[in-house]
Amino acid sequence: MxxxxxxxxxxxxxxxxxxxxxxxxxxxxxxxxxxSLSMGRPLFLEGEAGVGKTEIAKVLSQTLGRKLIxxxxxxxxxxxxxxxxxxxxxxxxxxxxxxASGDTDRDAMESGVFSERFLIRRPLLQALExxxxxxxxxxxxxxxxxxxxxxxxxxxxxxxxxxxxPELGTIRAKEPPIVIITTNRTRxxxxxxxxxxxxxxxxxxxxxxxxAIVKVxxxxxxxxxxxxxxxxxxxxxxxxxxxxxxxAETLDWATALIELDMIALDPQTVSDTIxxxxxxxxxxxxxxxDEGQKILEQVKADVRAAG
Amino acid sequence: MTRDGNTNGNQGKDGIPxxxxxxxxxxxxxxxxxxxxxxxDGRLPENILxxxxxxxxxxxxxxxASIVDAVEAVRAAGISSREDFYWVxxxxxxxxxxxxxxxxxxxxxxxxxxxxxxxxxQMFSPMAPARDREEEKKAGQQRVSESLFQGRENxxxxxxxxxxxxxxxxxxxxxxxxxxxxxxxxxxxxxxRARLAMSDLVLPVNKVLTRRFAAVNKPVRIDPRRTLSTSLxxxxxxxxxxFKKHREIHPPVVVLTDISGSMADYxxxxxxxxxxxxxxxxxxxxxxxxxxxTNVTRQLRxxxxxxxxxxATDSVQDWSGxxxxxxxxxxxxxxxxxxxxxxxxVVLLITDGLEREQDDQLERExxxxxxxxxxxxxxNPLLRFEGxxxxxxxxxxxxPHVDEFRPVHxxxxxxxxxxxxxRPAGRRNDPRIWxxxxxxx
Numbered sequence: 001m002x003x004x005x006x007x008x009x010x011x012x013x014x015x016x017x018x019x020x021x022x023x024x025x026x027x028x029x030x031x032x033x034x035x036s037l038s039m040g041r042p043l044f045l046e047g048e049a050g051v052g053k054t055e056i057a058k059v060l061s062q063t064l065g066r067k068l069i070x071x072x073x074x075x076x077x078x079x080x081x082x083x084x085x086x087x088x089x090x091x092x093x094x095x096x097x098x099x100a101s102g103d104t105d106r107d108a109m110e111s112g113v114f115s116e117r118f119l120i121r122r123p124l125l126q127a128l129e130x131x132x133x134x135x136x137x138x139x140x141x142x143x144x145x146x147x148x149x150x151x152x153x154x155x156x157x158x159x160x161x162x163x164x165x166p167e168l169g170t171i172r173a174k175e176p177p178i179v180i181i182t183t184n185r186t187r188x189x190x191x192x193x194x195x196x197x198x199x200x201x202x203x204x205x206x207x208x209x210x211x212a213i214v215k216v217x218x219x220x221x222x223x224x225x226x227x228x229x230x231x232x233x234x235x236x237x238x239x240x241x242x243x244x245x246x247x248a249e250t251l252d253w254a255t256a257l258i259e260l261d262m263i264a265l266d267p268q269t270v271s272d273t274i275x276x277x278x279x280x281x282x283x284x285x286x287x288x289x290d291e292g293q294k295i296l297e298q299v300k301a302d303v304r305a306a307g
Numbered sequence: 308m309t310r311d312g313n314t315n316g317n318q319g320k321d322g323i324p325x326x327x328x329x330x331x332x333x334x335x336x337x338x339x340x341x342x343x344x345x346x347x348d349g350r351l352p353e354n355i356l357x358x359x360x361x362x363x364x365x366x367x368x369x370x371x372a373s374i375v376d377a378v379e380a381v382r383a384a385g386i387s388s389r390e391d392f393y394w395v396x397x398x399x400x401x402x403x404x405x406x407x408x409x410x411x412x413x414x415x416x417x418x419x420x421x422x423x424x425x426x427x428x429q430m431f432s433p434m435a436p437a438r439d440r441e442e443e444k445k446a447g448q449q450r451v452s453e454s455l456f457q458g459r460e461n462x463x464x465x466x467x468x469x470x471x472x473x474x475x476x477x478x479x480x481x482x483x484x485x486x487x488x489x490x491x492x493x494x495x496x497x498x499x500r501a502r503l504a505m506s507d508l509v510l511p512v513n514k515v516l517t518r519r520f521a522a523v524n525k526p527v528r529i530d531p532r533r534t535l536s537t538s539l540x541x542x543x544x545x546x547x548x549x550f551k552k553h554r555e556i557h558p559p560v561v562v563l564t565d566i567s568g569s570m571a572d573y574x575x576x577x578x579x580x581x582x583x584x585x586x587x588x589x590x591x592x593x594x595x596x597x598x599x600x601t602n603v604t605r606q607l608r609x610x611x612x613x614x615x616x617x618x619a620t621d622s623v624q625d626w627s628g629x630x631x632x633x634x635x636x637x638x639x640x641x642x643x644x645x646x647x648x649x650x651x652x653v654v655l656l657i658t659d660g661l662e663r664e665q666d667d668q669l670e671r672e673x674x675x676x677x678x679x680x681x682x683x684x685x686x687n688p689l690l691r692f693e694g695x696x697x698x699x700x701x702x703x704x705x706x707p708h709v710d711e712f713r714p715v716h717x718x719x720x721x722x723x724x725x726x727x728x729x730r731p732a733g734r735r736n737d738p739r740i741w742x743x744x745x746x747x748x
Contacts (some may be wrong), residue, residue, distance in 0.1 A: 010384075010385065011384065011391060027390060027391075027394065028394045028397070031384070031391060031394035031395060031398060032394065032397075032398040033386060034384065035380050035383065035395065035398055035399075038383045038384070039376075039379065039380060039383055041376075045401070046404065075517070075518055076517060076519050076649075077516020078519060078520075080532070086531075086532065086535065088531040088534075088535055089530075090544075092535070095538075095546075095605055099544075101528050104542050104544070105542075106539075106542045109539060110544055112538060113553070114539075115533075144649065147517070147519075147650070149519070149588075167536075180527070184645075185646050186645055186646060186649030186650075187559075187646060187647065187649045187650060188646065191368065191402070193401065194402040194403075195370065195372065197396045198399065199398065199401060199402035199403075200398060201404045201407070212477075240641070242640070242641065242675070282671070282675070
């Protein structure tokens with residue numbers, strides 16, 4: 001894509017924009033994304049693992065030609081690794097140098113040691129700075145992995161797009177970044193943070209859309225194989241497994257089956273490759289027993305009936 | 308003329324005064340004024356405002372800021388179809404997945420008549436929506452219609468008195484009986500004693516280390532940031548090391564309470580205990596189970612214990628009914644475990660373990676639960692009978708999968724519960740002892 005890509009002017013253009021990046025979206029997602037872009041609000045995406053939450057940010061960055069800044073959250077993530085850190089070693093050296101030259105005026109020392117020169121910028125601070133090609137896309141990934149204390153810290157950044165560094169003052173973004181927050185819902189995010197965002201629950205796609213996704217992402221898969229794969233995965237999502245396979249698993253499975261030169265599903269191959277699709281032993285045991293066989297027969301019959 | 312005929316203002320006439328706080332009307336009217344002045348010739352903002360009120364009445368948390376956002380969003384999107392309008396409002400007003408059905412129903416009921424949306428969208432300008440709404444009164448989803456038609460229907464909730472119930476203690480049934488329960492209110496003395504008992508409570512795995520740091524004076528680990536900023540106070544002449552250490556916090560607690568018939572006598576104490584625990588700690592989730600699992604966390608968060616208990620009991624439908632521990636744990640594992648056990652939670656499972664169903668689901672689900680939490684503590688009030696043996700099938704299925712098995716000898720007050728939980732885990736709490744005794748017998 002050209003790096004001068006324009007912001008979409010309506011919902012249809014948003015759908016087209018995502019499509020250009022190889023992302024097949026539904027109307028609801030395109031609507032909320034369009035609003036997020038036009039209102040300058042962070043987009044809060046919640047959903048099971050592997051439904052394409054992170055992918056949205058990547059596709060946006062690529063199609064809009066913006067830089068992607070990613071903050072992967074983890075337990076214990078703190079201000080030092082998320083926003084900024086001082087380069088302590090260099091600061092110490094600076095103090096010694098000043099001492100050696102006899103320049104020990106306290107104010108000069110303080111402003112010299114705590115200047116931008118010694119500031120190490122972490123993702124959140126980087127996102128507030130000007131970039132080539134417009135404001136960057138800030139992806140705050142898996143926010144639920146960090147703790148509540150960190151959420152509170154995000155409030156200032158998300159509502160005013162500014163960060164306060166006690167020694168330097170407040171740093172404000174000239175052009176607010178496009179913020180996308182994802183969570184897997186391993187805990188509830190506080191309402192105060194959600195309130196500042198536009199919320200969207202990313203669900204598993206329906207058969208039609210999943211088919212379109214497979215076509216775009218795994219073009220080598222034949223028509224019949226893709227149809228069977230999608231129908232099989234859709235059936236799996238109906239039978240109350242501990243962890244339903246996501247879209248990412250569908251694509252992995254399709255790729256795996258192509259690597260094995262399959263053109264249609266057969267019971268043995270399904271059983272051998274089920275580890276690509278299901279990641280819990282209880283679920284795998286269930287499918288490898290007779291339940292998987294039943295589903296496969298039903299899928300075959302359905303696909304035949306559909307033509 | 309807007310549709311304020313039904314949704315306007317302070318309709319706290321249905322005997323639930325806490326829904327409408329006294330200042331609500333004033334605040335809302337002020338908000339209304341500001342929305343009006345934003346677009347003096349458009350009725351759309353007002354209708355969105357009333358729609359938002361309807362949602363609020365149906366239990367969704369829609370603040371004044373979201374209403375302004377909604378109006379702004381509708382203008383920004385310049386929607387052209389009903390579906391777009393739906394999703395535009397959805398994206399601003401819905402911020403929990405659970406609210407989606409409520410929104411859906413409210414949207415259908417509120418915007419359905421007389422091509423309201425279509426006309427609104429055409430002009431963003433004055434128009435008269437439906438005037439006679441009486442005929443539209445049709446039961447939709449309960450909460451939404453309650454909100455829309457507040458005060459029209461009397462609350463016909465029947466409350467069964469516990470004292471006319473058959474005492475189902477020591478028996479287990481798989482039958483689903485849906486009923487409501489009414490507890491006695493807490494006396495001031497009881498409350499005072501409970502507070503006192505709670506202040507001494509030390510749960511098993513009371514504190515865990517986090518990866519965050521707190522400042523300390525003991526030389527544990529050097530804190531460069533603090534060291535440097537304090538050294539500059541002396542102009543950099545004196546660099547004294549400052550220290551930090553890993554901070555300790557309470558791990559999240561998840562309380563799963565059995566409220567089936569065999570546990571009926573204790574439900575009140577357990578709920579009060581959970582409520583008191585929530586006052587003390589931040590990360591506590593509470594569930595009740597009998598024949599189905601109910602999340603009562605939000606309800607128990609209310610400050611007043613009686614109010615909290617009333618809210619919680621209203622939301623639970625399977626009081627004193629049968630027990631399906633296996634099935635309800637399955638539901639918990641599937642729907643909730645990943646949401647509430649994520650951060651290394653301690654699970655407090657309060658049940659007598661009397662399971663009716665005769666399959667191995669219970670064992671499977673206990674195993675799954677055990678593997679998804681930091682520590683699984685089973686609190687069994689049946690142990691108050693001396694000479695208790697792990698004979699019941701359900702108990703034998705559950706015992707191998709718990710970390711601690713805590714007896715409660717007498718259970719008349721929260722204090723007894725606190726004592727049982729605070730005692731350091733010893734041999735008696737090892738589930739294997741009970742299993743061995745059972746095999747020997």
